[in-house]
Amino acid sequence: MALDRSVSRRRLLQLAGGATLAGALAACGGGNGSSSSGGPLKVIGAGSQEAGLRKALDDYKKAHSDFDFNLSFSPADQLQTALRAQLAAGNAPDLHAVYPGNGSAMSMVQLSKANLLTDLSSQSWTQKIPTGFKGAFQNDGKTFIFSPGTSVLGAIYNKKAFATAGVDVPTTWSELLSVCDKxxxxxxxxxxxxxxxxxxxxxxxxxxxxxTVYAKTPDFDDKMTAGTASFADSGWADAMDKYLELQKKGFFNDNPNGTTYEQATSMVGTGKAAMAVQVSAVLQAFRAASPTPDDLGMFPFPATDVAADNWIPGGVVVGIAASAKSKKAEEAKKFIEYCGQPEVVNAWAEAVACVPLYSDGDAKVDPVLKPFLPYLKDNKAVPFMDQRWPNAEVQPTHFAVVQELLGGKSTVPAALKKMDEAYRKSA
Amino acid sequence: MTVTAQAVRRDAVKAPRRRGGGIAPPWLFAVPALLIYVLVVLYPAFSGAGSAFTDWSGVGAQRSFVGLDNFQQLFHDDQALGALRNTLLLTVAIVVVQNGIGLLLALGVHTGIKSRMVLRVIFFAPVVVSPVMVSFLWKYVYNPAPDAGLNAALGAIGLGGLRQDWLGNPSIALWSVAFTVIWQCAGYSMVIFLAGLEGVPAELHESAMVDGAGTVARFRHITWPLLAPAVTINLMLSTVGGLTLFTQIIAMTNGGPGYATDTLSTVLYKQAFVFGKFGYSTAVALVLAIFVAAVSFIQIGYLRSRETAA
Amino acid sequence: MRKYKPRTFVLEVVMVAVAIAFLFPVYALVTLAFKDPGQIANKPLSLPDPPSVGSFGEAWQSASLGSALLNSTLITVSSVLVLIVLGSLAAYFLARTATRLSYTLYILFLVGIILPFQLGMIPLYQMVNDLGLLGTYQGMILFYTGIQLPFTVFLYTGFIRSLPADYTNAALIDGASHLQAFAHVIFPLLRPITGTVLILNAVHIWNDFFTPLLYLGGSGRETVPVRVFAFVNEYTSNYGLVAAGLVLAALPILLLFLVLQRYVIRGFASGLKG
Known part of the structure; x- marks a missing residue:
């Protein structure tokens, strides 16, 4: 359950609600009707990747007259229930969305362990995966998913609101607090x-x-795996204390536990709120909620008062994999190989506002993401934490304990203890 | 035709054990229903129950027998125990309040008031609407903003101090969910009580009135004992409904905030589809099934004995 | 006793007040559906002025409620018909045969009432898939027939046991086959309980959510609750549109209820008199 799953949730729902569920895979898919080679390739994508995935499929089809596909998107709940049930029943689509790394029931590690994904290691593009990202793509040295690149996490802010209060983008935690105060x-x-x-x-x-954690202990995940570190005795406690400090100082809207993502999005879009901590992949949703989309920007959310320690979270976005049970596995693999070409990666990444996995020249990146690029270059980006968590239980536990903390029903040590317990459970 | 008739007569001769003096119908009549029932319910349930003793993730072929591990884990799992507690609290709240309100509504419309037929229809109407839609309706009513839904209404009638974050406050969320269910189902309890009330002979009340019995006394000594069957049905229905409540929770709070509204049903769903622990999930489902069965039998036994005593 | 006294009037006022409070959520939803965004922001609880109906058309389109209604109707009507035929036949055998076999079968059916469906969820899903029925109407009809049979058989058996057996005996001795006797003599006698079976099953199937989500998601044959679920999640922050969608989705079954209220209420009230 990588971050991107979460991101994809809204987009998935968006798509699913309207045309897709409405009926028609046909209306949604680029092509339909059976081709001579035993029917179209069945693809279930993650909504956040729709623009890029559709473009890649369409372009590939234009170049291969005998290729046809049937593309659909399902809400995140369905990605959990329907796709999972399909996998269980051996009825998986030929190509489907898979979350990078580990940490969710629909993640690359969990599914490849169950022998449900086709090995892609023989394809040449896999050699170009940057070393730092290998864990997102590979299990036991074999590559199982393709993903177009990385998205970053920071504050999406309304420049007008900042101007009204006469404040600038903060670069340290103390500055952030004073900006919030103003x-x-x-x-x-x-x-x-x-x-x-x-x-x-x-x-x-x-x-x-x-x-608070990785800048000082870059190998925190390895230590967690080895059992020599714990959430409770790490900078996680510092992070959660700071989270609650923001609440205590009244810097959040009232009743955050009763407020939905959509409501928060429209608060920032309309300038009722100044910022929201979010992933870059939802920029489009914020722009859609704003009468003046150009007023929205993004900056790295400062965690400490030492600017050099303020690393950013950035992770591989939800990818696609070929089902090991597919009768069209060869066809699916060929399409993935096509996706791995630098120009396809670039086009896809641009369509979904993420930073391409690799590029031959200058990649086109959404200008709003510019402040983040130096961090990516300096290796100061940490993959979304859940991608290294060993089972699907830590992340939902994290969700629940944060809600408990915000509701005043728990303490930071108790919350982290629960996360440690979930972490130590078997995969 | 003749052959059939002969066969029938032979059957009639051969079937000495029959109920009410009838000629026993052929067992073939039960076969289609039985086949579908076994295919759709029994076989999947038993083959599914088997995985409660394995560590199956729900996907893939890997699974190994782990004996009673899942059940042992269940009784040491804070989340499951919290969910059990929530399930019980929710059930008690729904059973008591829904039937209390249902009874009051039934007594209210089982009178000479002119609007009685209209009121019956109004109070019953939510019963026929999908729980998903009712949940979404109430999710809006429970909007935490001071100027929307219930909070706005409280403000409008001068009770602004009672405004709440109905679904976001962990101390209140469970009761907010319970109230939604009660709102939807009180009309159901009402019509069952009404059917019971209609069976109470008017003469009994009239003679009691002649004897000078007041409203309360008449209710206690005439109406209430004769309502016993309706009480049985209502308690049964609301208990099983409360214990297995699922849709409303998923649609309104998804078990949150934190674990505040997680019940056995939502936990077993999450274990299977979110955590990828199908074996464990099935163990929770088995425990829930045994729980529901036990409570139902105890209730039936107790309430039936009360009915006959009355 | 039914004389309209001052006390009755007081009770009437109290009950009407209760009904008004009870209807508040419905009022909030319906007025919301008729408002444009500006009105929602400024006067959340007032009547829409002027009422705007634009949300309804948009909601109808976006949630594709038209085809969802057709899907729901087809699945509900077919499942209920199959249930009535198979359930009454089986119950007739179970109620009129006093052998160990029939008693065991009856108990076997009752077990199905308390088994949580989650237990068999994945194996059943696999089977429906193996039969090639995933995402089809037939798959849903098979599912609902199986799941609702225990309850249906339970209702019919109780009712048939209370009927005198003389009618069928007479018909059989007149030379009719068992099936003929059942169709012409017994089944018409079952009308009251058939009404109950029809109503309880139809409401349950029409409103069911989780199974159609699992079996029909993405197939284009989604039922009303599934479409509404996706629709509401998509437009969460557009209150007016969501409200219009909910009103439209609930309207058909509410209208049907208003037309048939007497039968529906009677069906529910007599439903579980076992």
Whole structure:
């Protein structure tokens, strides 16, 4: 359950609600009707990747007259239930969305362990996966998914609201607090938080732990695996304390636990709130919620007062994999190989506002993401934390304990203890 | 035709054990229903129950027998125990309040008031609407903003101090969910009580009135004992409904905030589809099934004995 | 006793007040559906002024409620018909035969009432898939027939046991086959309980959510609750549109209920008199 799953949730729902569920895989898919080679390739994609995946499929079809596909998107709940049930029944689509790394029941590690994914290691593009990202793509040295690149996590902010309060983008934690204070005095909600939507609960922690944990202990994940570190005795406690400090100071909207992601999005879009901690992949949703989309920007959310320690979270976005049970596995693999070409990677990444996995020249990147690029270059980006978690239980536990903390029903040590317990459970 | 008739007569001769003096119908009549029932319910349930003793993830072929591990884990799992507690609290709240309100509504419309037929229809209407839609309706009513839904209404009638974050506050969320169910189902309890009330002979009340019995006394000594069967049905229905409540929770809170509204049903769903622990999930489902069966039998036994005593 | 006294009037006022409070959520939803976004923001609880109906058309389109209604109707009507035929036949055998076999079968059916469906969820899903029935109407009809049979058989058996047996005996001795006797003599006598079976099953199947989500998701044959679920999640922050979608989705079954209220209420009230 990588972050991107969460991201994809809204887009998935968006798509599913309208045309897709409405009926028609046909209306949604680029092509339909059976081709001579035994029917179209069945593809179930993650909504956040729709623009890129559709373009790649369409372009591939144009170049291969005998290729046809049937593309659909299902809501995240269905990705959990329907796709999982399909996998269980041996009825998986030929190509389907898979979350990078580990940490969810639909993640690359969990599914490849169950022998449900086709090995892609023989394809040449897999050699170009940057070393730092290998864990997202590979299990036991074999590559199982393709993903177009990385998205980053930071504060999406409304420049007009910042101007009204006369504040600039903060670069340290103390600056952030004083910015929030000034915004609040102007009657603007400093940070919109829609924590009723479970995946939103984790974002502020994810924004803070690169600074409070990984900058000092870059091998924290390895230590966790080895059992020599724990959430409770790490910078996670610092991050959660800071999360609650923001709440205590009144920097969130009222009742974050009763507010949804969509409500928080529209608060920032309309300038009622100044910012929200989010992943870059949802920029489009924020732009859609704003009468003046150009007023929205993004900056790295500072976790500490030492600017050099303020690393950023950035992770591989949800990918696609070929089902091991597919009768068209060869066809599916060929398409993935096509996706691995640099120009396809670039086009796909541009379509979904993420930073391409690799590029031959200058990649086109959404200008809003510019402040993040130096961090990626300096290797100061930490993959979304859940991608290294060993089972599917840690992340939902994280969601739940944050809601408990916000509801005043738990303490930071108790919350981290629960996460440690979930972490130590078998995969 | 003749052959059939002969066969029938032979059957009639051969079937001395029959109920009510009838000629026993052929067992073939039960076969289609039995086949579908076994295919759709029994066989999957038993083959599924088997995985409660394995560590199957729900996908893939890997599974190994782990004996009673899942059940042992269940009784040491804070989340499952919390869910059990929530399930019981929710069930008690629904059983008591829904039937209390249902009874009051039934007594209210079982009178000479002019609007009685209209009121019956109004109170019953939510019963026929999908729980998903009712949940979404109430999710809006429970909007935490002070100027929307229930909070706005409280403000409008001068009770602004009672405004709450109905679904976001872990101390309140469970009761907010319970109230939604009660709102939807009180009409169901009402019509069952009404059917019971209609069976109470009016003469009994009239003679009691002549004897000078007040409203309360008449209710206690005439109406209530004769309502016993309706009480049995209502308690049974609301208990099983409360214990297995699922859709409303998933649609309104998804078990949150935190674990505040997780019940056995939502936990077993999450274990199977979110955590990828199908074996464990099935163990929870088995425990829930045994629980529901036990409670039902105890209730039937107790309430039936009360009915005959009355 | 039914004389309209001052006390009755007081009770009437109290009950009407209760009904108004009870209807508050419905009022909030319906007025919301008729408002444009500006009105929602400024006067959340007032009547829409002027009422705007634009949300309804958009909701109808976006949630594709038209085809969802057709899907729901087809699945509900077919399942209920199959249930009535198979359930009454089986119950006739179970109620009119006092052998160990029939008693065992009856108990076997009752077990199905308390088994949580989650237990067999994955194996059943696999089977429906193996039969090639995933995402089809037939798959759903098979599912509902199986799941609702225990309850249906339970209702019919109780009712048939309370009927005198003389009618069928007479018909059989007149030379009719068992099936003929059942169709012409017994089944018409079952009308009251058939009404109950029809109503309880139809409401349950029409409103069911989880199974159609699992079996029909993405197939284009989604039922009303599934479409509404996806629709509401998509437009969460557009309150007016969501409200219009909910109103439209609930309307058909509510209208049907209003037309048939007497039968529906009677069906529910007599439903579980075992």
């Amino acid at each position: 915004l609040k005095k102007k009657g603007i909600v400093p940070i919109a938080l829609g924590a009723q939507t479970p995946w939103v609960t984790q974002l502020i922690d994810y924004a803070l732990v690169p600074g």
